[in-house]
Amino acid sequence: MSVHVPVVIESNNLSVAWGRTLLHAAENSKSSLSPVVVSISSFSPPLPDELVTIRDSTDKALVKQGCNPVRVSALTIFPYDMWCRRDKPNCADFSSFCLKRLLPRLKSLDARNRLGTYFERMMAFAGAKQGKACTVNQLSFVINLLRNRTKWPRESALQISCFDPAKDHTGQPVRGFPCLQQVSVAHDGNGRIALNAYYPTQYIFDRAYGNYLGLCQLGAFIAHETQLEFVRLNCFVGKPEIGSVSRKKIKDLLALIRRHV
Numbered sequence: 001m002s003v004h005v006p007v008v009i010e011s012n013n014l015s016v017a018w019g020r021t022l023l024h025a026a027e028n029s030k031s032s033l034s035p036v037v038v039s040i041s042s043f044s045p046p047l048p049d050e051l052v053t054i055r056d057s058t059d060k061a062l063v064k065q066g067c068n069p070v071r072v073s074a075l076t077i078f079p080y081d082m083w084c085r086r087d088k089p090n091c092a093d094f095s096s097f098c099l100k101r102l103l104p105r106l107k108s109l110d111a112r113n114r115l116g117t118y119f120e121r122m123m124a125f126a127g128a129k130q131g132k133a134c135t136v137n138q139l140s141f142v143i144n145l146l147r148n149r150t151k152w153p154r155e156s157a158l159q160i161s162c163f164d165p166a167k168d169h170t171g172q173p174v175r176g177f178p179c180l181q182q183v184s185v186a187h188d189g190n191g192r193i194a195l196n197a198y199y200p201t202q203y204i205f206d207r208a209y210g211n212y213l214g215l216c217q218l219g220a221f222i223a224h225e226t227q228l229e230f231v232r233l234n235c236f237v238g239k240p241e242i243g244s245v246s247r248k249k250i251k252d253l254l255a256l257i258r259r260h261v
Contacts, residue, residue, distance in 0.1 A: 004034035006236070012042040014216065015051035018058075018209045019257040025204045025242040026254055036240050038212065041194075041232035046220035048233075051260055058209055061253045065205075065245050068110075073210020076106070076117040077180070080217030091140045091225055095123040115177045118214075121162045122183075139222070142185055146193070146226040158185035179203075180211065185222065194232035195219040203243035205250060211235075 007024060011017040017040050024036060040048050059069045075081065079102060083094055098119055106113045125136045138160045145153040160183040168178065179199055186194045197215050202208050216233050223230035247254065 004032070006035040006037050008037045008039065010039040010041070012040065012048060013051060014040055014048045014209075014212055015054040015058075016261045018204075018212055019054055019261040021208060021237075021240060022204045022242070023254065023257060023261070025240045026247050026250075030241070033240060036237045038235040038237065039232065040212065040216065043231075045230055046223060047216055054257060054260060055209075057253055057256050061250055062206070065249060067206045067244070068210065070210045070213060073207050074214035074217060076113070076119065077211065077214030078119055078122075078218040078221055080214070080221065083221060088224060091137070091143055095137055095139065099124055112177070115167075118162050118178065118180055121164065121178065122160050122218075125161060125164070143222060143225045146185065146187070146222070146228060152187060152189050155184070155186055158187075160184065179207070183215070183218070187228070192229045192231045193219070193223060193226070194234060195222075195230070197233070197235045199235065199237045201239040201241060202237045204237075204240050205243035205245055207243070208237075208240075 009017055009020045009024070011020070017038050021036055021038055025033065028034075043049060055070065059071075062069050071081070079098060082097075082102065083089070086094070086097070089097070103117060103120055106117060122139050123137050125138055127134060127136060142158050142160060145157060161181075162178045162183070163181040179202055181198045181200060183198075184196045186196060195215055195218065197211075199211075202211065212233065212235060215235065216230075219230040219233060222228075
C-alpha cells in the first residue's frame with residue numbers, strides 16, 4: 001500500500017470510473033502511485049450505465065492479451081446474468097446452483113479458479129463455531145439482517161469475508177486469489193444501501209472493470225432480495241497496478257479512454 005494520499009475517483013458511469021482508474025495507474029510510476037477510492041453512484045438502479053465504446057474496446061484488448069473478458073471476471077464475484085436468466089431465484093436456491101453446478105464447471109474450465117471464486121467464499125465460507133466445523137452462507141446472513149424492518153442492523157455485522165487466513169496466509173510471491181479481501185454493506189436507515197469493497201492490490205487492466213461490474217451486480221442482487229435501493233459502490237484499492245501488460249501494448253485503449261473520460 002502506498003504512503004501517498006488516496007485519490008478519489010467518482011462517477012455515475014462504470015466505464016468512466018474504471019477508465020480514470022486505469023489512466024491513474026498507467027500515468028504514474030509504481031513509486032508515485034497513490035491508493036484510489038473508486039466511488040460509483042448517482043445512477044439509476046439496479047446497475048450503473050456503461051459506455052459501449054469503452055466496454056467493447058476493453059473486452060477486445062483483454063482477450064488479445066490473454067486475460068478474461070469483463071463478463072467472466074464479473075461472474076466470479078456474482079453470476080448476475082445467470083441469476084437473471086434463471087428468473088432471479090432466492091438466495092438459498094441460487095447459492096445451491098452456484099456451488100453445486102456452476103463452481104465445478106468454472107474450476108474445470110480455468111485453472112485460475114482452482115483456489116475458488118469469490119461467490120464461493122461468500123456463499124460457503126468454511127469456518128468453525130464453538131469448536132465445530134461449519135459453513136456459512138454470508139450473503140444469506142446479511143440479507144436476512146437487512147430484511148428486518150423493525151430495527152436496522154448494526155453495520156459492523158454486515159460483513160462478507162473473502163480472505164481466509166487459514167488458506168491464504170502463504171509465502172507465495174504471487175497467488176492470484178483472493179485479491180478482494182472483504183465486502184461490507186452500509187445503509188442509511190431509510191431504504192438505501194451501499195457496498196464497500198477492499199483490495200490491498202488490484203490489477204486495473206486485467207480485472208478491475210469486471211471486479212467493479214461484479215460488485216455492482218452483487219449490490220443489485222442484495223437490493224432485490226431485501227427490497228432496498230442500491231445506490232453506491234465504494235472500492236478502496238491500496239495498490240492500483242496497471243497489471244500484466246505494458247503501457248505500449250494497450251496504448252490504443254488508453255488513447256480511446258482519454259477521449260471519453
